[in-house]
Amino acid sequence: MRVLSGIQPSGKLHIGNFFGAMRQHLQLQAEHDSFYFIADYHALTSHPTPDEIAGHTLDVAMDYIALGLDTEKTVFWRQSDVPEVTELTWLLSCITPVGLLQRCTSYKDKVAQGLSPNHGLFTYPVLQAADILIYNSELVPVGADQKQHIEVTRDIAIRFNNTYGEVFTVPKEHIIESVAIVPGVDGRKMSKSYGNTIEIFEPEKIAKKKIMKIVTDSTPVEDAKDPDKCNVFALLKLVASPEELGEWENKYRNGGMGYGHAKKRLAELVTDYFKPFRQKRAELENNINYVKEVLANGAERAKAVAGETLEKARQAVGLRK
Ligand code: ADP
Ligand code: TRP
Numbered sequence: 001m002r003v004l005s006g007i008q009p010s011g012k013l014h015i016g017n018f019f020g021a022m023r024q025h026l027q028l029q030a031e032h033d034s035f036y037f038i039a040d041y042h043a044l045t046s047h048p049t050p051d052e053i054a055g056h057t058l059d060v061a062m063d064y065i066a067l068g069l070d071t072e073k074t075v076f077w078r079q080s081d082v083p084e085v086t087e088l089t090w091l092l093s094c095i096t097p098v099g100l101l102q103r104c105t106s107y108k109d110k111v112a113q114g115l116s117p118n119h120g121l122f123t124y125p126v127l128q129a130a131d132i133l134i135y136n137s138e139l140v141p142v143g144a145d146q147k148q149h150i151e152v153t154r155d156i157a158i159r160f161n162n163t164y165g166e167v168f169t170v171p172k173e174h175i176i177e178s179v180a181i182v183p184g185v186d187g188r189k190m191s192k193s194y195g196n197t198i199e200i201f202e203p204e205k206i207a208k209k210k211i212m213k214i215v216t217d218s219t220p221v222e223d224a225k226d227p228d229k230c231n232v233f234a235l236l237k238l239v240a241s242p243e244e245l246g247e248w249e250n251k252y253r254n255g256g257m258g259y260g261h262a263k264k265r266l267a268e269l270v271t272d273y274f275k276p277f278r279q280k281r282a283e284l285e286n287n288i289n290y291v292k293e294v295l296a297n298g299a300e301r302a303k304a305v306a307g308e309t310l311e312k313a314r315q316a317v318g319l320r321k
Contacts, residue, residue, distance in 0.1 A: 011192030
């Protein structure tokens with residue numbers, strides 16, 4: 001099955017990205033025909049400086065490769081190296097109702113957070129649809145926050161096929177429900193754009209400092225606590241073994257446990273989880289040319305597929321008659 005997903009180079013990758021998306025991407029590559037890309041066109045919607053976007057693109061590439069991306073099998077590239085996707089975006093834009101985009105909660109949320117709504121941010125889901133459709137993707141593994149964008153993609157694909165004939169494969173989203181949304185240190189969704197992240201390859205001391213500051217309620221140490229309402233427990237769920245998690249759940253419910261205690265253990269577990277990949281990450285940093293080669297090779301493979309689909313779409317709408 002063709003599996004595709006994208007991740008924005010909008011900052012250093014964090015454990016929300018890992019548990020919400022990257023982990024699935026890495027697991028799926030063994031069994032499927034995987035296409036993963038770094039969505040630098042999408043990242044432009046939040047106004048990075050040129051150095052930021054270039055630096056973060058390489059950071060994301062190094063993170064993926066260090067964490068186990070199979071550079072031989074998986075097609076891994078930078079979105080903007082295949083500009084065919086922007087032409088398809090235009091063809092799709094012309095059949096996308098404005099109301100469909102107005103209903104997108106991620107757009108509404110970003111505006112509510114004070115981001116100035118540029119046109120790119122508004123039409124972002126159409127570019128995302130083009131990403132998915134141009135590579136004939138069947139399965140799109142993403143975090144729960146992206147579900148609506150995949151629904152928009154399906155809607156656009158069906159509209160296009162109904163209007164012009166069967167050009168696109170209608171994809172399915174693939175969401176790991178058990179992970180849902182990973183909270184950040186302030187309790188909101190962990191996100192690079194909220195500055196509330198714990199980065200995957202952050203120096204261990206800094207990660208610990210952030211973890212010790214995770215927002216909790218003010219229940220006194222001796223009282224019973226509800227693990228399901230606690231940000232620390234939500235993160236423990238991702239890194240603790242089932243037995244240890246059960247023990248923490250009892251400690252929460254029985255009272256007599258301070259949040260500081262749980263945070264300390266969380267910091268250890270997060271550090272241990274990513275320790276095996278640090279060495280490889282450091283090696284890649286000293287071999288940027290290799291990282292660039294991987295992306296260039298991926299772009300070539302991606303371009304071959306994109307070019308074919310785009311040509312079909314052009315013909316379908318009548319641009320080549
Ligand atoms: P960010 O919000 O930090 O900019 P992205 O929007 O680039 O992250 O998300 C990249 C991938 O990681 C997406 O598939 C998204 O669903 C997933 N993801 C991001 N943040 C979280 C989170 N807090 N919990 C679960 N998944 C997440
Ligand atoms: N919008 C996605 C995010 O912020 C990134 C993305 C861009 C994507 N194009 C995609 C994800 C295509 C899946 C498929 O996480």
